[in-house]
Amino acid sequence: MDRIDDTHDASLESWVDSANAHDTDFPIQNLPLGVFRRAGSSESFRPGVAIGDQVLDLLVARDAGALPAAVADTLAGCERGELNAFMSQGRAVRVALRRALSQGLRRGSALQARMQGGLVAQTEVEHALPCRIDGYTDFYTGIHHATAVGKLFRPDNPLLPNYKWVPIGYHGRTSSIGVSGQAFHRPQGQTKGASDTPDFGPCKRLDYELELGAFVGTGNPLGRPVGMAEAEEHLFGLVLLNDWSARDLQAWEYQPLGPFLAKNFATTISPWIVTMEALEPFRTRFERPAGDPHPMPYLDSAFNRERGAIDLELEVWLQTAAMREAGIGPERLMQSNFKDAYWTVAQMLAHHTVNGCNLQPGDLLGSGTQSGPDIGQGGSLLELTCGGQKQVRLANGEARTFLLDGDTVLLRAQARRAGFRRIGFGDCAGTVLPAMAY
Amino acid sequence: MDRIDDTHDASLESWVDSANAHDTDFPIQNLPLGVFRRAGSSESFRPGVAIGDQVLDLLVARDAGALPAAVADTLAGCERGELNAFMSQGRAVRVALRRALSQGLRRGSALQARMQGGLVAQTEVEHALPCRIDGYTDFYTGIHHATAVGKLFRPDNPLLPNYKWVPIGYHGRTSSIGVSGQAFHRPQGQTKGASDTPDFGPCKRLDYELELGAFVGTGNPLGRPVGMAEAEEHLFGLVLLNDWSARDLQAWEYQPLGPFLAKNFATTISPWIVTMEALEPFRTRFERPAGDPHPMPYLDSAFNRERGAIDLELEVWLQTAAMREAGIGPERLMQSNFKDAYWTVAQMLAHHTVNGCNLQPGDLLGSGTQSGPDIGQGGSLLELTCGGQKQVRLANGEARTFLLDGDTVLLRAQARRAGFRRIGFGDCAGTVLPAMAY
Numbered sequence: 001m002d003r004i005d006d007t008h009d010a011s012l013e014s015w016v017d018s019a020n021a022h023d024t025d026f027p028i029q030n031l032p033l034g035v036f037r038r039a040g041s042s043e044s045f046r047p048g049v050a051i052g053d054q055v056l057d058l059l060v061a062r063d064a065g066a067l068p069a070a071v072a073d074t075l076a077g078c079e080r081g082e083l084n085a086f087m088s089q090g091r092a093v094r095v096a097l098r099r100a101l102s103q104g105l106r107r108g109s110a111l112q113a114r115m116q117g118g119l120v121a122q123t124e125v126e127h128a129l130p131c132r133i134d135g136y137t138d139f140y141t142g143i144h145h146a147t148a149v150g151k152l153f154r155p156d157n158p159l160l161p162n163y164k165w166v167p168i169g170y171h172g173r174t175s176s177i178g179v180s181g182q183a184f185h186r187p188q189g190q191t192k193g194a195s196d197t198p199d200f201g202p203c204k205r206l207d208y209e210l211e212l213g214a215f216v217g218t219g220n221p222l223g224r225p226v227g228m229a230e231a232e233e234h235l236f237g238l239v240l241l242n243d244w245s246a247r248d249l250q251a252w253e254y255q256p257l258g259p260f261l262a263k264n265f266a267t268t269i270s271p272w273i274v275t276m277e278a279l280e281p282f283r284t285r286f287e288r289p290a291g292d293p294h295p296m297p298y299l300d301s302a303f304n305r306e307r308g309a310i311d312l313e314l315e316v317w318l319q320t321a322a323m324r325e326a327g328i329g330p331e332r333l334m335q336s337n338f339k340d341a342y343w344t345v346a347q348m349l350a351h352h353t354v355n356g357c358n359l360q361p362g363d364l365l366g367s368g369t370q371s372g373p374d375i376g377q378g379g380s381l382l383e384l385t386c387g388g389q390k391q392v393r394l395a396n397g398e399a400r401t402f403l404l405d406g407d408t409v410l411l412r413a414q415a416r417r418a419g420f421r422r423i424g425f426g427d428c429a430g431t432v433l434p435a436m437a438y
Numbered sequence: 439m440d441r442i443d444d445t446h447d448a449s450l451e452s453w454v455d456s457a458n459a460h461d462t463d464f465p466i467q468n469l470p471l472g473v474f475r476r477a478g479s480s481e482s483f484r485p486g487v488a489i490g491d492q493v494l495d496l497l498v499a500r501d502a503g504a505l506p507a508a509v510a511d512t513l514a515g516c517e518r519g520e521l522n523a524f525m526s527q528g529r530a531v532r533v534a535l536r537r538a539l540s541q542g543l544r545r546g547s548a549l550q551a552r553m554q555g556g557l558v559a560q561t562e563v564e565h566a567l568p569c570r571i572d573g574y575t576d577f578y579t580g581i582h583h584a585t586a587v588g589k590l591f592r593p594d595n596p597l598l599p600n601y602k603w604v605p606i607g608y609h610g611r612t613s614s615i616g617v618s619g620q621a622f623h624r625p626q627g628q629t630k631g632a633s634d635t636p637d638f639g640p641c642k643r644l645d646y647e648l649e650l651g652a653f654v655g656t657g658n659p660l661g662r663p664v665g666m667a668e669a670e671e672h673l674f675g676l677v678l679l680n681d682w683s684a685r686d687l688q689a690w691e692y693q694p695l696g697p698f699l700a701k702n703f704a705t706t707i708s709p710w711i712v713t714m715e716a717l718e719p720f721r722t723r724f725e726r727p728a729g730d731p732h733p734m735p736y737l738d739s740a741f742n743r744e745r746g747a748i749d750l751e752l753e754v755w756l757q758t759a760a761m762r763e764a765g766i767g768p769e770r771l772m773q774s775n776f777k778d779a780y781w782t783v784a785q786m787l788a789h790h791t792v793n794g795c796n797l798q799p800g801d802l803l804g805s806g807t808q809s810g811p812d813i814g815q816g817g818s819l820l821e822l823t824c825g826g827q828k829q830v831r832l833a834n835g836e837a838r839t840f841l842l843d844g845d846t847v848l849l850r851a852q853a854r855r856a857g858f859r860r861i862g863f864g865d866c867a868g869t870v871l872p873a874m875a876y
Contacts, residue, residue: 134572135613140695160693165636166628170695171609171702175573175796176660185661187793190604190734198603200734203793222614222704223623223874249793255598257578257608258696261793264609266660296628296638355625355641355687355699356874358613436661436794 003280007031007102010421014105015112016119018052025414025424026050031101032237032272032425035081036125045081045128050272050426051105053122060118061104066111071100083131083273087236088361090218091276094236098277127179127271130239131215131362136177136267137352138211138243138366139169143342145369145379152387164293167343167351172243172366173264180428184244184266186405186435191248198252202435205247205388206403210316210379210411212338212367213241213269214345222358228301231346234359237275238310238345240411240428241366242268247382247402269364270411270428278423282415283307286344298354299347308344312415313337314370316379320398321406330410331394336372336379338413405434441718445469445540448859452543453550454557456490463852463862464488469539470675470710470863473519477564483519488710488864489543491560498556499542504549509538521569521711525674526799528656529714532674536715565617565709568677569653569800574615574705575790576649576681576804578606581780583807583817590825602731605781605789610681610804611702618866622682622704624843624873629686636690640873643685643826644841648754648817648849650776650805651679651707652783660796666739669784672797675713676748676783678849678866679804680706685820685840707802708849708866716861720853721745724782736792737785746782750853751775752808754817758836759844768848769832774810774817776851843872 006012007029013020014028026032032050036057037043048055059079062072074093077085086093104111140146143163150158162168178184186202193199217236220226226234243263250262286308294300301308314337317330343351348365369379378384381402384392391399403409411428444450445467451458452466464470470488474495475481486493497517500510512531515523524531542549578584581601588596600606616622624640631637655674658664664672681701688700724746732738739746752775755768781789786803807817816822819840822830829837841847849866 135611137698138695162628162636162690162693166691168691168695168698170698171611173573173609173795175798175801176794185794188663189793190600197731198600198734200736222616223871225626225874246793252600253604253606254694254696255600256692256696257576257606258692258694260575260607260609261789261795264795265793293635296636298638351699355627355684355703356614356623357611357699357702360613363613433661436663 007098008281008420010419013107014051015107015109016052016054016105018054021052024052025426026052027421027423028102028105029421030274030278030423031098032274032278033083034127034130034272035083036127038120039124039126047075047078047081047083049101050122054119055122055125056115057118057120061115064114064117066104066114067100071096081128084362087131087215087217088219091233094275095277098275129177129179130271130273133174133177133362133364134360135363136172136174137169138172138368139167139343139348140368141167141341141343141348142369142371142379144340144373144377145371145383148371148378148383165296167347169348169352170258172267176264177267177269179269179271182266182268183431183433185433187246187249187261187265188435189246189249189261190252192252203246203249204402206432207245207247207381208316208403208409209243209245209369210314210336211241211243211369213239214348214365215239215273216359216363216365217361219360220353220358223356225356226350226353228299228304228346228350231350232303234349235276235345237273238279239273240270240413240425242409242411242428242430243366244268244430245380266430268428268430270425272426274423274425279310279415281417281420282311284309284311284339295347299350304344304346308346309339309341311337311339311417312413315412317410317412319408319410320394320404322398323396326396328396333384333392334377334379336370336377338370340372341367341370403432405432407432445536446719446858448857451545452489453545453547454490454492454543456492459490462490463864464490465859465861466540466543467859468712468716468861469536470712470716471521472565472568472709472711473521474563474565476558477562483566485513485516485519485521487539488560492557493560493563494553495556495558499553502552502555504542504552505538509534519566522800525569525653525655526657529671532713533715536713567615567617568709568711571612571615571800571802572798573801574610574612575607576610576806577781577786578806579779579781579786580805580807580809580817582778582811582815583809583821586809586816586821603734605786607786607790608696610705614702615705615707617707617709620704620706621869621871623871625684625687625699625703626873627684627687627699628690630690641684641687642840644870645683645685645819646754646841646847647681647683647807648752648774649679649681649807651677652786652803653677653711654797654801654803655799657798658791658796661794663794664788664791666737666742666784666788669788670741672787673714673783675711676717677711678708678851678863680847680849680866680868681804682706682868683818704868706866706868708863710864712861712863717748717853719855719858720749722747722749722777733785737788742782742784746784747777747779749775749777749855750851753850755848755850757846757848758832758842760836761834764834766834771822771830772815772817774808774815776808778810779805779808841870843870845870
């Protein structure tokens with residue numbers, strides 16, 4: 001527990017009053033980083049930190065002398081709204097910024113006057129991706145998801161033989177990653193037909209996937225694997241990630257090289273990167289069912305066993321067009337917990353590099369769909385509807401097997417532990433638009 | 439044939455004498471683009487064009503007034519050695535540069551004096567990747583490769599049902615793409631063990647794959663598919679591409695989401711992008727065996743049927759460490775032709791975007807392994823050795839089932855047609871280093 005410090009103290013309060021509300025995602029103990037500008041403006045995007053219902057503009061705070069000079073210097077290169085240069089500098093620099101922000105934003109700080117001018121209401125901003133994402137890899141660490149999906153194809157043998165040994169992953173598309181608020185057209189493509197000839201048209205089985213995304217901070221050179229002893233040092237923080245999926249396209253295209261057009265039309269992440277430091281109090285044991293194999297040495301460490309997992313409650317919410325028109329808020333479809341993942345974030349990173357593959361600051365590692373063990377805890381409609389065989393009923397009388405045009409899916413996450421302030425991730429929202437005419 | 443013009447005239451000669459040699463890859467009819475600097479220097483990389491055994495420095499030529507002003511302007515943004523800004527401007531701009539270079543470099547040109555100072559011998563330069571590659575997708579268009587590899591797993595039914603309908607592709611890793619001359623450490627990782635427990639160690643079945651890479655010029659916005667009518671306009675040019683593959687890692691990891699660590703440790707491309715204009719005389723009919731399905735409408739056009747394929751002879755050469763030490767040059771292992779691909783480059787691009795996925799200038803589309811129909815035309819050792827069951831014998835008495843440390847693999851390509859000058863691609867060479875201690 002050596003990485004818990006006074007920035008995690010549950011009794012800390014901020015002079016930004018909204019940060020002290022019991023239900024805020026962004027108390028002074030969180031301090032997640034993102035980029036923003038005033039909505040509708042043509043300003044450059046700029047780095048900021050979420051505090052209560054406000055964003056603190058880090059460049060304004062810096063220029064007002066509200067950050068120590070050594071900390072201010074570490075923001076160099078982020079002026080154009082990409083955090084990569086900051087991310088590349090590693091943990092110590094991140095901790096220093098966290099300390100400076102915690103001290104400046106806490107109630108009674110002498111820096112309040114210098115920081116105050118940097119506050120902008122979150123309702124008045126728009127976000128961009130927090131960094132340039134040069135590489136995006138999606139893993140498959142949700143064993144309950146892998147089992148449920150595998151059962152649809154192989155009822156007696158749902159998990160493939162490699163699953164408990166290999167943190168399965170594959171490369172995703174970076175160009176179509178968007179930030180919360182992303183709206184995208186329903187994809188079209190080939191699907192298996194009733195006859196020997198495939199069909200072509202808009203996707204009929206459009207789905208979401210509830211995932212976490214881990215951002216890489218410090219990279220590694222090509223040919224130099226990152227071992228488990230160092231893997232945590234290369235992680236920057238987490239976001240929510242919706243891996244939108246076209247199930248009918250996927251079923252027809254994915255053999256033998258994996259999903260492609262079924263995934264690369266859109267991926268949505270939440271705007272705020274919750275740092276590894278903010279998550280420190282919620283680290284927990286990484287445990288596997290009795291009888292399951294131990295991870296191979298390159299995927300194992302004492303730290304990973306003791307504190308490799310993260311106790312993080314995850315939720316999917318849905319707001320249909322009809323709900324929106326009737327003024328009805330989103331409805332929760334499920335809950336799960338990231339601590340149930342079969343592989344930790346450090347294991348994903350160590351595995352990715354074991355063959356010498358290089359990672360770069362700002363690379364994104366998706367966790368795969370995080371479903372819980374119980375019925376009703378599926379992290380996708382594919383699971384909640386048993387492969388589209390039954391419907392999910394909504395409170396307003398609507399029902400869904402897969403997503404319809406106008407549906408907005410929201411992912412949410414919160415970390416709670418006795419003795420610590422609850423922290424959240426903010427919304428990761430995305431909306432389905434009709435297929436484009438072709 | 440409307441795109442054949444005087445730059446393709448076989449009788450054209452250059453005042454750079456080496457460009458007139460009958461066996462040069464780079465006659466004045468080719469004019470491929472790349473980036474380079476003097477080997478071992480700390481200069482910025484800069485755009486250049488290959489001519490005979492020389493490189494013409496495009497910035498020097500521009501600054502000496504050897505390019506028309508309108509053409510000179512189109513090089514803005516390429517000063518730091520990335521061609522993306524030029525690539526984004528599309529075909530007309532590329533044609534204008536080609537014409538200007540053809541006129542300036544031809545024998546008797548009044549611009550010779552202005553260009554001469556921009557020549558550097560190819561033996562004195564080193565290359566970087568010709569552009570920033572934000573997205574890399576690898577396809578699987580070699581039907582003879584897909585059939586041969588499929589036979590190893592499914593002797594009676596080698597091709598999966600989607601193969602003749604879908605240009606199968608998957609996302610690759612951009613960070614480990616290197617330019618010819620790349621040397622990389624043998625990857626390590628998990629492989630299937632004799633017992634239930636997998637093995638861990640250096641790859642024992644390291645292989646190459648003979649591919650073409652197509653660079654995207656103009657991109658498309660997210661949500662806006664590129665139809666076959668426009669697909670050719672979005673293509674910039676071709677390079678050779680070696681998709682190094684760790685077969686034993688691949689066999690254990692690839693189910694169900696495709697290859698990952700088996701591929702992402704290194705990918706090597708040739709330094710010179712041969713433009714679509716240079717390839718114009720070698721375009722040919724895109725034909726399929728009688729009885730095979732017609733491509734779906736979104737993958738079909740009259741142009742594609744008439745001229746969608748490219749008649750391009752491909753070769754793999756091997757030089758082992760022992761051969762190098764004995765002063766023996768590389769030995770050719772096989773030959774095939776890109777016109778045998780089951781899908782054209784335009785079809786790869788149209789398929790990639792049909793779901794709305796956006797492509798960006800400088801994105802790279804790999805063709806998949808280009809094997810020929812006959813025994814001995816396999817584009818990988820996996821094929822030439824029937825899955826590692828027999829050996830490839832070399833003239834010096836050595837033999838290979840898979841690659842050994844110190845092996846250098848070279849890919850080469852040439853296009854020939856009566857009435858036109860032969861053009862080539864230069865070497866795409868890469869060398870296997872021993873696994874790193876871990």
